[in-house]
Amino acid sequence: MTHKSIATEPATEPEIAVPCALYRGGTSRGLVFLEEHLPDGRDARSALLLRAFGSPDTRQIDGVGGATSLTSKAMIVGAETAPDADVRMLFAQVGVAVPTVDWGGNCGNMTSAVGPFAIESGLVPPVEPVTTVRIRSVNTGSLVHAHVPVRGGRVLTGGDCAIAGVPGTGAGIDLEWLEPGGSTTGRLLPTGRMRDRFVLSDRREIEVSIVDAANPMVFCAAESIGLTGIESPSELEATQHAMRWLEEIRSIAAEVLAIVPDRAVATRLSPGLPKVAFVAPPRAYRTASGESRAADTHDFHARYLSMQTAHRSYAAAGSICTAVAARLPGTIVHACATAAPAEQADVVRFAHPAGVMTIKIRMRGAGTEMQPESATVQRTARRIMSGAVWVPATLAGTTSRPGH
Numbered sequence: 001m002t003h004k005s006i007a008t009e010p011a012t013e014p015e016i017a018v019p020c021a022l023y024r025g026g027t028s029r030g031l032v033f034l035e036e037h038l039p040d041g042r043d044a045r046s047a048l049l050l051r052a053f054g055s056p057d058t059r060q061i062d063g064v065g066g067a068t069s070l071t072s073k074a075m076i077v078g079a080e081t082a083p084d085a086d087v088r089m090l091f092a093q094v095g096v097a098v099p100t101v102d103w104g105g106n107c108g109n110m111t112s113a114v115g116p117f118a119i120e121s122g123l124v125p126p127v128e129p130v131t132t133v134r135i136r137s138v139n140t141g142s143l144v145h146a147h148v149p150v151r152g153g154r155v156l157t158g159g160d161c162a163i164a165g166v167p168g169t170g171a172g173i174d175l176e177w178l179e180p181g182g183s184t185t186g187r188l189l190p191t192g193r194m195r196d197r198f199v200l201s202d203r204r205e206i207e208v209s210i211v212d213a214a215n216p217m218v219f220c221a222a223e224s225i226g227l228t229g230i231e232s233p234s235e236l237e238a239t240q241h242a243m244r245w246l247e248e249i250r251s252i253a254a255e256v257l258a259i260v261p262d263r264a265v266a267t268r269l270s271p272g273l274p275k276v277a278f279v280a281p282p283r284a285y286r287t288a289s290g291e292s293r294a295a296d297t298h299d300f301h302a303r304y305l306s307m308q309t310a311h312r313s314y315a316a317a318g319s320i321c322t323a324v325a326a327r328l329p330g331t332i333v334h335a336c337a338t339a340a341p342a343e344q345a346d347v348v349r350f351a352h353p354a355g356v357m358t359i360k361i362r363m364r365g366a367g368t369e370m371q372p373e374s375a376t377v378q379r380t381a382r383r384i385m386s387g388a389v390w391v392p393a394t395l396a397g398t399t400s401r402p403g404h
Contacts, residue, residue, distance in 0.1 A: 213325075
């Protein structure tokens with residue numbers, strides 16, 4: 001007698017739709033959620049985000065990620081009860097090839113999507129012609145005022161504002177970071193010095209400047225790691241020794257700032273904080289799109305790493321810290337920057353792979369007592385899609401309502 005084999009159906013887990021919207025914010029892209037739609041706790045939220053973005057996978061083929069750190073970001077937004085803010089935002093940097101979610105810092109580019117989302121979600125009533133959305137960062141405690149153009153009671157997306165790294169133009173959103181110094185460490189100069197000296201594992205000594213404004217960053221001179229400062233992202237990533245040194249510099253800074261207990265675990269435990277960048281004096285160069293930029297169009301060059309990869313343009317929160325560092329005499333960034341004309345003393349311009357970024361900045365005090373009062377960067381943002389992302393119901397904190 002023969003027995004017909006019976007195929008066993010694989011166990012299935014119901015999925016649930018979690019409401020969200022897909023936004024481009026500045027030169028980044030990611031999902032924006034109302035906090036009420038997500039489970040409590042960062043571990044639970046991390047698991048949900050990894051599934052939603054399709055990580056870990058270099059292609060992120062089974063999620064909404066775009067296979068880069070710039071397109072693997074999330075913002076969680078909720079109403080704020082404190083009198084100085086309307087909403088709060090919690091930023092998450094989702095790993096691509098690794099199953100990590102970094103909650104350590106701000107993303108200025110995705111911050112530009114928070115104001116429009118708050119208005120479009122009904123958290124903040126629209127006011128014409130500009131609605132100011134007061135945002136508190138849960139990650140760092142920073143306060144940001146997003147000045148969002150509004151017309152006909154709706155967020156305006158069309159306009160003539162162009163930002164390097166984004167095709168076309170849009171409505172400009174001014175992101176004004178208030179008192180951005182000491183965002184994570186509590187001090188603009190966490191070590192109390194304009195410069196420090198790191199000794200790398202190969203005994204190479206590198207001079208750095210550590211500055212904390214909007215996000216903590218560590219800066220070095222391009223020439224100190226064998227670079228010119230005008231490298232394209234692909235050229236930088238192909239220069240393996242420089243990439244290795246930059247991550248080691250970042251890891252040492254993470255230890256110095258007590259973000260991690262030991263530099264050896266920084267890449268694993270805190271891959272996104274602090275940030276690392278290198279700078280060089282101004283010189284003519286070509287952008288990633290092939291456009292020529294003369295040396296007099298910018299004050300210095302800066303190149304930025306995001307999650308151990310070369311940033312294709314420059315992070316907005318990182319631009320705040322970079323601009324502040326350029327205004328601090330004695331830092332490596334200040335040494336590379338050309339003096340701004342008197343009538344533009346409140347403007348810092350620096351070149352990155354996609355073009356030139358301009359930051360408006362107000363400082364007070366002198367020397368080591370200098371502090372930034374505010375720093376403003378203009379971005380554009382656009383809601384691309386609204387709807388829901390589907391994840392296993394258990395990741396959403398419930399096994400009920402599958403398919404709804």
